[in-house]
Amino acid sequence: xxxxxxxxxxxxxxxxxxxxxxxxxxxxxxxxxxxxxxxxxxxxxxxxxxxxxxxxxxxxxxxxxxxxxxxxxxxxxxxxxxxxxxxxxxxxxxxxxxxxxxxxxxx
Amino acid sequence: xxxxxxxxxxxxxxxxxxxxxxxxxxxxxxxxxxxxxxxxxxxxxxxxxxxxxxxxxxxxxxxxxxxxxxxxxxxxxxxxxxxxxxxxxxxxxxxxxxxxxxxxxxxxxxxxxxxxxxxxxxxxxxxxxxxxxxxxxxxxxxxxxxxxxxxxxxxxxxxxxxxxxxxxxxxxxxxxxxxxxxxxxxxxxxxxxxxxxxxxxxxxxxxxxxxxxxxxxxxxxxxxxxxxxxxxxxxxxxxxxxxxxxxxxxxxxxxxxxxxxxxxxxxxxxxxxxxxxxxxxxxxxxxxxxxxxxxxxxxxxxxxxxxxxxxxxxxxxxxxxxxxxxxxxxxxxxxxxxxxxxxxxxxxxxxxxxxxxxxxxxxxxxxxxxxxxxxxxxxxxxxxxxxxxxxxxxxxxxxxxxxxxxxxxxxxxxxxxxxxxxxxxxxxxxxxxxxxxxxxxxxxxxxxxxxxxxxxxxxxxxxxxxxxxxxxxxxxxxxxxxxxxxxxxxxxxxxxxxxxxxxxxxxxxxxxxxxxxxxxxxxxxxxxxxxxxxxxxxxxxxxxxxxxxxxxxxxxxxxxxxxxxxxxxxxxxxxxxxxxxxxxxxxxxxxx
Numbered sequence: 001x002x003x004x005x006x007x008x009x010x011x012x013x014x015x016x017x018x019x020x021x022x023x024x025x026x027x028x029x030x031x032x033x034x035x036x037x038x039x040x041x042x043x044x045x046x047x048x049x050x051x052x053x054x055x056x057x058x059x060x061x062x063x064x065x066x067x068x069x070x071x072x073x074x075x076x077x078x079x080x081x082x083x084x085x086x087x088x089x090x091x092x093x094x095x096x097x098x099x100x101x102x103x104x105x106x107x
Numbered sequence: 108x109x110x111x112x113x114x115x116x117x118x119x120x121x122x123x124x125x126x127x128x129x130x131x132x133x134x135x136x137x138x139x140x141x142x143x144x145x146x147x148x149x150x151x152x153x154x155x156x157x158x159x160x161x162x163x164x165x166x167x168x169x170x171x172x173x174x175x176x177x178x179x180x181x182x183x184x185x186x187x188x189x190x191x192x193x194x195x196x197x198x199x200x201x202x203x204x205x206x207x208x209x210x211x212x213x214x215x216x217x218x219x220x221x222x223x224x225x226x227x228x229x230x231x232x233x234x235x236x237x238x239x240x241x242x243x244x245x246x247x248x249x250x251x252x253x254x255x256x257x258x259x260x261x262x263x264x265x266x267x268x269x270x271x272x273x274x275x276x277x278x279x280x281x282x283x284x285x286x287x288x289x290x291x292x293x294x295x296x297x298x299x300x301x302x303x304x305x306x307x308x309x310x311x312x313x314x315x316x317x318x319x320x321x322x323x324x325x326x327x328x329x330x331x332x333x334x335x336x337x338x339x340x341x342x343x344x345x346x347x348x349x350x351x352x353x354x355x356x357x358x359x360x361x362x363x364x365x366x367x368x369x370x371x372x373x374x375x376x377x378x379x380x381x382x383x384x385x386x387x388x389x390x391x392x393x394x395x396x397x398x399x400x401x402x403x404x405x406x407x408x409x410x411x412x413x414x415x416x417x418x419x420x421x422x423x424x425x426x427x428x429x430x431x432x433x434x435x436x437x438x439x440x441x442x443x444x445x446x447x448x449x450x451x452x453x454x455x456x457x458x459x460x461x462x463x464x465x466x467x468x469x470x471x472x473x474x475x476x477x478x479x480x481x482x483x484x485x486x487x488x489x490x491x492x493x494x495x496x497x498x499x500x501x502x503x504x505x506x507x508x509x510x511x512x513x514x515x516x517x518x519x520x521x522x523x524x525x526x527x528x529x530x531x532x533x534x535x536x537x538x539x540x541x542x543x544x545x546x547x548x549x550x551x552x553x554x555x556x557x558x559x560x561x562x563x564x565x566x567x568x569x570x571x572x573x574x575x576x577x578x579x580x581x582x583x584x585x586x587x588x589x590x591x592x593x594x595x596x597x598x599x600x601x602x603x604x605x606x607x608x609x610x611x612x613x614x615x616x617x618x619x620x621x622x623x624x625x626x627x628x629x630x631x632x633x634x635x636x637x638x639x640x641x642x643x644x645x646x647x648x649x650x651x652x653x654x655x656x657x658x659x660x661x662x663x664x665x666x667x668x669x670x671x672x673x674x675x676x677x678x679x680x681x682x683x684x685x686x687x688x689x690x691x692x693x694x695x696x697x698x699x
Binding site: 006009011013018024025027042044046047049067070080094 | 161526576
């Protein structure tokens with residue numbers, strides 16, 4: 001089953017199957033001390049740069065900053081939801097700790 | 108690989124979008140196939156229509172382009188009538204009601220809650236008086252900006268208005284320039300004060316004099332690559348080219364074509380011409396322009412007037428910081444600039460504005476880049492009676508500096524990108540500051556710009572105090588917050604604000620401004636301006652002077668306003684949204 005994944009509105013949204021699902025301005029806890037040195041960066045999403053799927057996991061690359069220390073930048077791929085029978089299933093991104101996956105294109 | 112947007116543009120773009128738009132309007136919202144909506148919404152922008160954000164599906168923002176901010180007699184009334192009839196939504200704004208007009212920082216007009224089905228009628232009404240939404244958004248020549256009193260100003264070096272109008276005529280609907288890699292913002296300044304804000308535009312024509320064949324010739328120097336968005340602000344760079352008013356359209360077209368052919372279409376974040384200028388530098392840019400796009404030898408730059416620029420300069424060197432107030436025109440009549448707090452005016456007031464302009468002036472209105480309006484061509488003998496009009500009690504030609512200096516973008520009320528609520532918040536801020544904060548002696552101009560995100564539509568980096576939407580936690584809970592920047596401005600040597608304090612909870616920002624101004628007053632040397640004070644103070648010291656603090660100011664919008672369907676609705680949850688709706692505003696349910 002094909003799934004349409006897009007970044008829309010100049011980076012304001014992740015769209016899955018032509019529905020806006022994930023927005024900028026969310027606050028995420030990232031399991032990624034390498035991003036800024038904070039144990040769990042408290043990361044505000046300012047711009048969505050890319051979206052992709054790895055198996056059933058929909059992940060996004062985003063620009064933003066840790067509100068605890070102010071470090072800005074782009075962490076690795078962050079899971080934002082899952083696909084179940086082609087449908088997007090949200091995860092409670094603001095209340096769970098999100099793992100960060102480094103891709104081949106990350107330094 | 109081309110982006111989705113480029114692919115959509117390659118299929119249908121430019122003038123031809125209109126026939127599709129009108130057909131969809133005829134058949135109703137549901138006629139746009141769900142899997143094509145994003146493509147069509149992207150294209151509709153070219154005709155001035157932005158689909159509003161999540162929770163407001165089937166409603167559009169409509170932008171009307173008014174070149175150089177000029178509304179000719181009769182046009183303001185039609186704008187008010189259109190807003191009254193079509194720009195009313197399912198919920199009321201607690202400050203502005205339902206039905207209003209936004210005057211924008213690019214001298215345009217924005218209306219909200221527009222229904223797709225009403226667009227043909229709206230186009231008919233607008234076009235009957237010469238107004239258009241064409242290219243008001245999208246990847247092409249946007250509304251051309253300039254000194255809002257061009258052609259009337261006493262301080263003019265060259266009358267730029269005919270040039271602005273010629274460019275508008277030449278490049279609106281021009282198929283050769285209708286599909287650019289990204290938006291294309293053009294500013295033309297003819298006055299001696301720098302009111303066109305050319306420095307923050309993709310293409311800037313600025314007043315200059317050049318000796319050509321032994322004759323002093325007035326015209327424009329050209330700068331390229333300004334812009335504020337995406338944490339990548341740039342001032343436009345001098346490419347060492349002078350053009351006469353007669354050459355302006357040809358050379359501007361050549362530059363636009365250069366951008367069309369060389370801008371980055373693979374990455375929209377890198378597409379604006381400022382990034383091409385980063386890559387090439389001014390010298391290469393000029394070389395390519397000369398060799399590949401212009402058939403005659405370009406003149407080198409003439410003598411500019413930048414040392415005289417006072418507009419939004421933050422320096423006490425006379426001249427205008429804005430166009431508010433009563434000023435004599437070159438023809439002996441007067442223009443009267445009215446302060447419109449955050450640029451929003453209710454439909455009844457807009458109708459009244461049209462009437463007053465007609466009764467006391469020529470009926471013309473000019474829109475400024477500070478979200479204000481100007482009534483032009485008022486004879487001296489009518490000034491007193493005009494000032495007695497009730498409209499001027501609310502939109503004053505002599506407002507308090509905190510009211511006069513406030514600019515705010517659209518914010519989360521309607522915009523997808525914004526992180527925080529803006530317009531209503533800036534109104535609350537300005538009112539609180541007016542009541543609770545004394546400005547240091549002699550400070551009459553003090554600019555506070557609030558932008559909801561890094562797109563910078565409120566031009567925050569060129570204000571005395573720059574506010575930019577952010578998030579933080581307060582008592583463990585996520586709340587809306589603002590980064591605070593200081594000391595930005597234009598003038599001869601423009602500079603962007605320094606972001607000295609970040610992520611201040613929105614309810615502590617008025618206290619921060621109060622403390623900052625008290626600290627400024629205490630440390631001020633003589634009658635130096637705030638910008639001068641910031642320029643001579645270390646960034647670390649400045650950060651210590653901000654001192655965020657809770658005060659009597661209360662903010663009702665601390666929560667995530669983006670997670671609402673409309674932040675001011677009684678039940679603001681996304682589930683309570685009536686959208687999408689039919690043409691008559693009744694909800695379309697999934698059973699339909």
